[in-house]
Amino acid sequence: MSDLCASPRPSRRLHRAAGLLATAGLAVTLAACGGGSTAGSAVTTPPAAASAASSAEQVSSSLADSPACTALRAEHPDLVGTTQTNALNPHTPGYEVIDQEDPTKFQGFDIDLGNAIASCLGFTVDYVAVGFSELIPTVASGQADWIVSNLYATKERAAGGVDFISYSKVFDGILVAKDNPKTITGIDTSLCGLTVALNKGYVEVPLVEGVGPDCVAAGKPEPTVSLFDSSADCVQAILAGRADAYMNDVNTVTRFIAEHPADLSSAETVMLDYTIGIGVPTGKTAFRDAIQAALTAVQSTGLQAELATKWQLDANAVAEPTILTAD
Numbered sequence: 001m002s003d004l005c006a007s008p009r010p011s012r013r014l015h016r017a018a019g020l021l022a023t024a025g026l027a028v029t030l031a032a033c034g035g036g037s038t039a040g041s042a043v044t045t046p047p048a049a050a051s052a053a054s055s056a057e058q059v060s061s062s063l064a065d066s067p068a069c070t071a072l073r074a075e076h077p078d079l080v081g082t083t084q085t086n087a088l089n090p091h092t093p094g095y096e097v098i099d100q101e102d103p104t105k106f107q108g109f110d111i112d113l114g115n116a117i118a119s120c121l122g123f124t125v126d127y128v129a130v131g132f133s134e135l136i137p138t139v140a141s142g143q144a145d146w147i148v149s150n151l152y153a154t155k156e157r158a159a160g161g162v163d164f165i166s167y168s169k170v171f172d173g174i175l176v177a178k179d180n181p182k183t184i185t186g187i188d189t190s191l192c193g194l195t196v197a198l199n200k201g202y203v204e205v206p207l208v209e210g211v212g213p214d215c216v217a218a219g220k221p222e223p224t225v226s227l228f229d230s231s232a233d234c235v236q237a238i239l240a241g242r243a244d245a246y247m248n249d250v251n252t253v254t255r256f257i258a259e260h261p262a263d264l265s266s267a268e269t270v271m272l273d274y275t276i277g278i279g280v281p282t283g284k285t286a287f288r289d290a291i292q293a294a295l296t297a298v299q300s301t302g303l304q305a306e307l308a309t310k311w312q313l314d315a316n317a318v319a320e321p322t323i324l325t326a327d
Helices: 047-061 067-075 109-122 130-142 206-210 214-219 231-239 250-259 287-301 303-310
Strands: 015-016 083-087 096-098 122-127 146-153 160-179 195-199 224-228 245-249 266-282
Touching: 047 109, 047 266, 067 109, 067 287, 083 109, 083 130, 083 195, 096 109, 109 122, 109 146, 109 287, 109 303, 130 146, 130 160, 130 266, 146 160, 160 250, 160 287, 195 206, 206 224, 206 245, 224 231, 231 245, 231 250, 231 266, 245 250, 245 266, 250 266, 266 287, 287 303
Parallel strands: 083 122, 083 146, 195 224, 195 245
Antiparallel strands: 015 122, 146 266, 160 245, 160 266
């Protein structure tokens, strides 16, 4: 992996004007960092997704001029004209990856959603790429202003120094080798004695570890959790035979399978009692509330669902922008 892919600390800032949704209309070429599992692979945008991209662009172009966004900019003049840094882990196809055509840019659903919110509030976005486990520490320490990076919202994570604004429901997929040779059936005792690749800090880590006592009771070895800094590394572990399963958002799992149809399969889909949330520093309630209001405006236009279709995610997974804190 390149430094940009695996650096545990902020490694690079990339600037991009808000509200452009610049990737709309482009052929969607998915990529990960050099050496990652998706390097050199590509998925061509099907006609339906291309149509959705065009529609999303049309909706976005009028968002900033809407009465709701105009009122929000008047309510939060301190944000207008500023630049807010998004901490992200750009290795999740569909959500955020490095643009294969221009490595100075990121692309994906979260990039577009963040730009739409920024456009509504009148600020621009730049980015700092970090390891997954460093997302919250980066924002909590003031090195970035917010997180829009497919991050599951939990109270435990909020305790690290962020408040969450929910925007999507969570359905997890279980990625395995082609045809599921280990007959994995879920986050259950079918994992006994197997190795599960997960990102550091994933909510699935305690869930997999929680299977251990049931394995022991059944006279079987506990599953082993192998931790990595990115989804691309986890998938590489599966492809190399160093892990038996990997868990993430089902849309992400589906993307990885599409890129490696001869090598990967999905074992099961599991609904988790979480939402995906935008993280903002604890205590910055005015900024948090502005983001929540702008997200509500985005959703009211149907733009979030349009973006989900554009990036081939589940448009029905849109979640009400509720706030979750550590308290």
